[in-house]
Amino acid sequence: MKIQGSIPALITPMKNGSFDEAAFRKFVGWQIKEGSHGLVPVGTTGESPTLTPDEHKAVVRICVEVAKGKVPVIAGAGSNNTAEAIEYATHAKKAGADAALIVVPYYNRPTQEGIYQHYAAIAKAVNIPIIVYNVPGRTVANISVETLARLSHDFKNIIGTKDASADLTRPSRQRLMSGNKFIQLSGEDGTALGFNAHGGVGCISVTANVAPRLCAKLQEATLAGDYKAALKLQDRLMPLHHAMFVESSPGPVKYAASLLGLCSPEARLPLVPVIESTKIAVRDALVHAGLLN
Numbered sequence: 001m002k003i004q005g006s007i008p009a010l011i012t013p014m015k016n017g018s019f020d021e022a023a024f025r026k027f028v029g030w031q032i033k034e035g036s037h038g039l040v041p042v043g044t045t046g047e048s049p050t051l052t053p054d055e056h057k058a059v060v061r062i063c064v065e066v067a068k069g070k071v072p073v074i075a076g077a078g079s080n081n082t083a084e085a086i087e088y089a090t091h092a093k094k095a096g097a098d099a100a101l102i103v104v105p106y107y108n109r110p111t112q113e114g115i116y117q118h119y120a121a122i123a124k125a126v127n128i129p130i131i132v133y134n135v136p137g138r139t140v141a142n143i144s145v146e147t148l149a150r151l152s153h154d155f156k157n158i159i160g161t162k163d164a165s166a167d168l169t170r171p172s173r174q175r176l177m178s179g180n181k182f183i184q185l186s187g188e189d190g191t192a193l194g195f196n197a198h199g200g201v202g203c204i205s206v207t208a209n210v211a212p213r214l215c216a217k218l219q220e221a222t223l224a225g226d227y228k229a230a231l232k233l234q235d236r237l238m239p240l241h242h243a244m245f246v247e248s249s250p251g252p253v254k255y256a257a258s259l260l261g262l263c264s265p266e267a268r269l270p271l272v273p274v275i276e277s278t279k280i281a282v283r284d285a286l287v288h289a290g291l292l293n
Helices: 021-033 053-067 082-095 112-125 145-154 170-178 189-197 212-223 227-243 251-259 276-288
Strands: 005-008 074-076 099-103 130-134 158-163 183-186 202-205
Touching: 005 212, 021 053, 053 074, 053 082, 074 082, 082 099, 082 112, 099 112, 112 130, 112 145, 130 145, 145 158, 145 170, 158 170, 170 183, 183 189, 189 202, 189 212, 189 227, 202 212, 212 227, 227 251, 227 276, 251 276
Parallel strands: 005 202, 074 099, 099 130, 130 158, 158 183, 183 202
Antiparallel strands: none
């Protein structure tokens, strides 16, 4: 299956402090019905830092089960502990995920060589396609274009990147170093249109949790080269893209999902309920996008 288009980084619904499996199953089915081109369980938006290992594995397994091969499932499997990342990637493979999303190691502040060796160890240990997730705003560490190119050439199963650096020169530089077949996905909704113009083929999206059909249409327009149509969709979605990060994600997107009746707004500590001004911004953005009256 092709990995491209609009790929929501799925929220993990909670109820009374526990993973709400029923809401999650329904949510995954709705995403597929609404036209999402892929699914990412237990990414940052899925609250992976506060899920237990058993919950993490259950979310991946259930997502694969509900998707039934209709769209690719890219399972979050990252850690700042290489051995743990291998364990999660191994589970993703056994669960039937199509690929693993592995974040650049956070907190440890590894060198470029350390980052290279982290991914090399995972790629050698688990025969699963790997998407390298670069989000320096959260990890502090930032994988260089050169290190990523080295990985893409040295390991056949390192097939692409999710880039949330907000550096729109990166996709062009990466394409020149890693080649056109290396999959480049935006990790930032607001600049995803521009990212695709530089050679990207999709977005692992927060906004697609609550606007899957619109995000899918925008991605389809860019992939068809119709940037005029994409720009119209961008204008509908931009306030929502912005509102999703007025406070720490996934607080705003979970609140948006609750307004649409998709799940509870509940998140786990240290995340807290969004404040009133954020609620207003999220509601107004949903109205602007035509998703709420």
